Amino acid sequence: MTEQYSYGEIAKMIDHSLLNPALTTQELDAGCKLARQYEVASVCILPYYLARCAELLRGSGVHPSATIGFPHGANTTAVKIAEIQQALKDGGTELDAVINIGKARSGDWDYVGREINTLTKATHGGRAKIKVIFENAYLDDAAKIRLCDICGEIGVDWVKTSTGFATTGATVADVKLMRGHSPSHVQVKAAGGVRTLDALLEFRAAGATRVGSSSTAQILEECRKRLGLGASETLAAK
Numbered sequence: 001m002t003e004q005y006s007y008g009e010i011a012k013m014i015d016h017s018l019l020n021p022a023l024t025t026q027e028l029d030a031g032c033k034l035a036r037q038y039e040v041a042s043v044c045i046l047p048y049y050l051a052r053c054a055e056l057l058r059g060s061g062v063h064p065s066a067t068i069g070f071p072h073g074a075n076t077t078a079v080k081i082a083e084i085q086q087a088l089k090d091g092g093t094e095l096d097a098v099i100n101i102g103k104a105r106s107g108d109w110d111y112v113g114r115e116i117n118t119l120t121k122a123t124h125g126g127r128a129k130i131k132v133i134f135e136n137a138y139l140d141d142a143a144k145i146r147l148c149d150i151c152g153e154i155g156v157d158w159v160k161t162s163t164g165f166a167t168t169g170a171t172v173a174d175v176k177l178m179r180g181h182s183p184s185h186v187q188v189k190a191a192g193g194v195r196t197l198d199a200l201l202e203f204r205a206a207g208a209t210r211v212g213s214s215s216t217a218q219i220l221e222e223c224r225k226r227l228g229l230g231a232s233e234t235l236a237a238k
Helices: 007-011 025-038 047-057 077-089 101-105 109-125 141-154 172-180 197-206 216-226
Strands: 014-018 042-045 063-068 094-098 129-133 158-160 187-191 210-213
Touching: 007 216, 014 025, 014 187, 014 216, 025 042, 025 047, 025 216, 042 047, 042 094, 047 063, 047 077, 063 077, 077 094, 077 109, 094 109, 101 109, 101 141, 109 129, 109 141, 141 158, 141 172, 172 187, 172 197, 197 210, 197 216
Parallel strands: 014 042, 014 210, 042 063, 063 094, 094 129, 129 158, 158 187, 187 210
Antiparallel strands: none
16 A cells, blocks of 8 residues: 655655755755755754754744754763754754764763753753754664663653764664654654655654655655656756
8 A cells, every 4th residue: 555645744754954064155055945945844954054044944934953962972961062052042943962972882871861861951941852863873772772761761852863974874674673662752863864755755654753864855856746746846946
């Protein structure tokens, strides 16, 4: 049986990723405008450009978001908190924070839990939502499950597979594992290598409610094509 979906459902699964450090200001502006035109869930942008992103997205229903401790998660907790405070000041409403990967690999769960709890409280205190990035490429399944337990107890908004900057990105197996070990109030985001509509639909079927992708236009134009909607004005204008 063919899965049923609407354009809006698919568009609101996508966090349009603008995290390549080589992107120019013109490219970042264009990416924000593209995300607004396609009516995606959010733009996840480099922290220094978040205020401009929020300005470009104002009134659109597309959330401005940025990364915290990205991409290695190795900043001190105090630095991550400072990043959160700046992001909230700049208009961020969703924040993607990387765990301390080395501490997780070392089994220092007290440290990991304290940090995630501190970052979550700071984010929720600013009436924003937090996505906690595990960076699964470096973790075994036992560590991923332990992280799901910790995040569930703390009450994060999403658990997220990857930054997209590690040796591997999202896998269906990881999304299924994370969904299976997270409480219902914690959503799952897949990121890293999500470049096609079919990939997005596979992650959706596995339990992801969001995906991070820089291939937004390609994915959503294919979605429109399959739904018989024709090309969007965004594509036609190019």
